[in-house]
Amino acid sequence: MASVVDLSGVGVRRGNKWLLDGITWDVEEGDRWVIIGPNGAGKTTLMNILSCQMHPTTGVAGILGEVLGTVDVFELRPRIGVTSAALADRIPRGELVRDVVVSASYAVMGRWREQYDQMDHGRAEELMQQLHVEDLADRTFGTLSEGERKRVLIARALMTDPELLLLDEPAAGLDIRGREELVASLSELCLDDHAPATVLVTHHMEEVPDGITHALLMKEGHIVAMGPAHLVINDETLSETFDIPLHVTRDGQRWAVRSAGPQRAQQS
Ligand SMILES: Nc1ncnc2c1ncn2[C@@H]1O[C@H](COP(=O)(O)OP(=O)(O)OP(=O)(O)O)[C@@H](O)[C@H]1O
Numbered sequence: 001m002a003s004v005v006d007l008s009g010v011g012v013r014r015g016n017k018w019l020l021d022g023i024t025w026d027v028e029e030g031d032r033w034v035i036i037g038p039n040g041a042g043k044t045t046l047m048n049i050l051s052c053q054m055h056p057t058t059g060v061a062g063i064l065g066e067v068l069g070t071v072d073v074f075e076l077r078p079r080i081g082v083t084s085a086a087l088a089d090r091i092p093r094g095e096l097v098r099d100v101v102v103s104a105s106y107a108v109m110g111r112w113r114e115q116y117d118q119m120d121h122g123r124a125e126e127l128m129q130q131l132h133v134e135d136l137a138d139r140t141f142g143t144l145s146e147g148e149r150k151r152v153l154i155a156r157a158l159m160t161d162p163e164l165l166l167l168d169e170p171a172a173g174l175d176i177r178g179r180e181e182l183v184a185s186l187s188e189l190c191l192d193d194h195a196p197a198t199v200l201v202t203h204h205m206e207e208v209p210d211g212i213t214h215a216l217l218m219k220e221g222h223i224v225a226m227g228p229a230h231l232v233i234n235d236e237t238l239s240e241t242f243d244i245p246l247h248v249t250r251d252g253q254r255w256a257v258r259s260a261g262p263q264r265a266q267q268s
Pocket of ligand 1: 014015017019037038039040041042043044045046
């Protein structure tokens with residue numbers, strides 16, 4: 001399997017602070033990673049390196065076989081699909097859903113005069129079906145629920161057939177139904193052999209979809225644990241990551257976590 005991400009000793013420094021420190025990590029084709037960590041752990045900074053929006057201060061960041069700093073990032077970025085809240089904010093609210101998806105072919109937000117061919121439209125239709133938003137194709141983005149928007153953005157991120165898919169807190173701000181529908185869509189994606197290597201960031205174990213193969217736990221800019229998800233995610237590693245005693249359970253393919261502190265001890 002080829003390396004999609006190959007980080008070696010990556011650090012990012014701003015002022016006196018190391019936002020990332022000594023990150024050595026490989027993502028291979030077919031991998032589906034979840035990155036878990038508390039607020040301020042450095043997850044978004046790491047995603048900014050992966051999406052070629054930021055260069056490391058130290059170390060070597062290999063992305064899709066190229067080394068950041070030695071390659072034109074404008075050639076690399078179209079090979080990477082990204083969804084994030086920051087990106088969602090930049091989508092014009094009056095844009096039709098079908099145009100939000102198809103316009104990714106030209107890496108534009110807000111369709112103007114670009115011409116798309118039948119293949120582009122066919123691909124957009126296929127992805128809207130895959131993400132269960134085909135019935136929303138003629139609605140404007142601004143009229144969608146938060147959960148619907150998130151699924152449309154994933155369809156858009158897949159439009160260019162990326163080799164790496166980055167999902168930064170895809171379920172943030174959703175109610176339980178929205179979260180469950182999104183996690184179901186993400187599970188389908190993660191279990192699809194043809195889907196690109198995927199890295200998903202979340203704070204919540206309940207949002208980890210079926211099909212995730214690996215986990216990277218981080219805090220204060222460094223890695224606490226990483227490896228196959230079923231080996232890495234446990235009471236000890238999660239408690240260390242979040243600095244609080246935690247108890248994690250797995251029911252079927254879904255994870256759940258709760259405090260293992262004094263309250264729980266008193267109840268039992
Ligand atoms: N340009 C900057 N200068 C100084 N500090 C920064 C800068 N950008 C981010 N930070 C700090 O770096 C740390 C890591 O930020 P980052 O956004 O990567 O964390 P995160 O894990 O994504 O957090 P959250 O879960 O809250 O989104 C935070 O403490 C943040 O305040």
